[in-house]
Amino acid sequence: MLGDFRRELASLFEQRVRELYDLGHIAIVEIPPRRDLGDLALPGALQLARELKRNPREIGEEIAADFPRPDWVSEIKVQGAGFLNVYLDRGRVAAGILSAPLLDAGDRDEKIIVEHTNINPNKAAHIGHLRNAVLGDVLARVLRSLGHQVEVQNYIDDTGVQLADVIVGFLDLRGLSAAEIAALDEPFDFYCWDLYSEVGRWYEEDDARLGYRRQTLRELEHDEGERAEIGHLVAQRIVKRHLETMARLGISYDLLTHESAILGREFFTRAFEQLRERQAIRREEQGKNAGCWVMPLAESEEFAGLEDPDKVIVRSDGTATYVGKDIAYQMWKFGLLGRDFGYRLWEETGLWQTVADDGAEHPPFGTADRVINVIDARQSYLQKVVRVGLERLGFDTQAERSIHFAYEMVSLSTAAARQLGFLTEDDDDEAGGLEMSGRKGIGVKADDLLDQLVDKSREEILARNRELAGPQLEELAVEISTAALRFFMAKATTTRVIAFDFDEALNFEGESGPYLLYSLVRVGNIWRRLAEEGLEAEITPDQVAALPAELWQDDLWDLVYAVAQTGGRVRAAGETLELSLVARHALDLAQKLNALYHKHPILQESDEQMRAVRLATTHVFAAGMRTLCDLLGLPTPERM
């Protein structure tokens, strides 16, 4: 709705400029910073001032005189230096919000693959992984709401060093058999968390032990022997735990892509043929990369200044590097490889996984128009190499549509690091906190944090003397904790490092998930009480449109207008990949609602029309807030 208004105003303005000055002009339509400056603003006169060598205010007045007035406009004024400020018909906008969905999906049917989570299957998920998964999940929801077809993939590196190290831990450090490993109690991922960091220390004691790692990697790569078998077992159990952790937050996937399947289906062999044919890679005969196949990067401007301008794609022992495999995988995602995975269901749920053999009957996967990889910013360099790889193969459009959704990492605040014993009181404050490290066992496990959030939620519910107990209490506590965590991760700008702090994450006041939920619960309470009093809790768009214009006081309108901007905000979030826009907009709505709540009581209002306009505002708010909660994946309990 608002988008249409803006487009129409722009074209009317351009027409006026053409009539008056015979100039081609591209009109900008802005939302003014303050309410008294109108609802939409055109700063065109300021831009024209120079060209026409005239006072901008004068130009503004001239354009405003005889400016055509669409019926959704209530007033047009020239203000400030010459801004053309447009005031909307408030009731009409409110009624519009109640009569149509806030997000119009459009008719694009582009298929987008979103890859996220991607946790190494060798230890418990930590809070850094939660940032990735929440961003990926919200992104998928936003893209779907914009009408795209989205396939969510979670990449499992089940042949890499990290998994190998835990296998070494089980076999060579602990001396456990496969049966004993299978019999270990849950939480298995917690057990591995400790084992993994122990293996790191064990290697340091004696370099020769790294031989176990090499042997394990070899067996994993060829999928043969006891170590590979244990690798499957460990990866299976860990992935299961990761999926459970993510399910606690309402995060799910369409497909688990196993690196073992990429190897087993010889994806890289196929990619390698193409890379060689197109001369994107060359074999190095001498120097430090002798015997390797490398991709020369020197000629690309974006790699200017690299110490070593060549990226190794195939090692001297003939195996593919991570980047090599990733290029092959990326080609498959676009349907450029001419080869496919086998697929099988993951433990009989609706989730599929790739397998090396031919698998079972399955729905189609891959072959997307656009690929978005949610991977932290530390991997920007490698993601860039993957994209260049596609370019060198001649797939320019696909390279362009290979998007690295880069977000900054999560570190531990100094306070959190001290609480967990990773820093002592004597350690100096480290700027930006302490970096998490799975290898060193430094971090906050996702499930531990979620448990704390559930405890805190339960405590808060009980403090409000609700007669709630048993499963209902637990369900609500889980919903509130989910909202707290998801909102905490979603509100952060992606380009900023999060210094994780317990006090901040566990705070349910102010800018928090529970604050959002509470605002919706409040309007629900109003409606319920109205019904109890025998008053009307519903209102139709026609009734809203018929309300006298002067009833739409400024503060009510502020909220209505904010809701009207929801569609534009969500579109901007999807286009710029700055998902915090969605979270911040939700926060804005909640703050406005809560302010009104105290100022404009509904139940005690005796004037029927006054009550109706306030009631209409609550419905407009709920429409906006529910939409945003869905996008953010926040549950919306009726009471809390």
Place this chain on the structure above:
RNA sequence: GCGCCGGUAGCUCAAUGGAUAGAGCACCAGACUUCGGAUCUGGCGGUUCGGGGUUCGAGUCCCUGCCGGCGCGCCA
């Protein structure tokens, strides 16, 4: 050395190139015989890291310097 990201209130952070730079936390003072106080109102708090430039207009764009984080492997 080169590249990417940050530097805004005591702290954590907002601000599609636009009008008087805003929130939350913390601190202080308040909120009607209240639709639930997980709330609200007010107060305190700013040389937007420094220096140039572009622009009618710069926290925002360009150049430069400084500070912090992260990358730049035959690891992933």
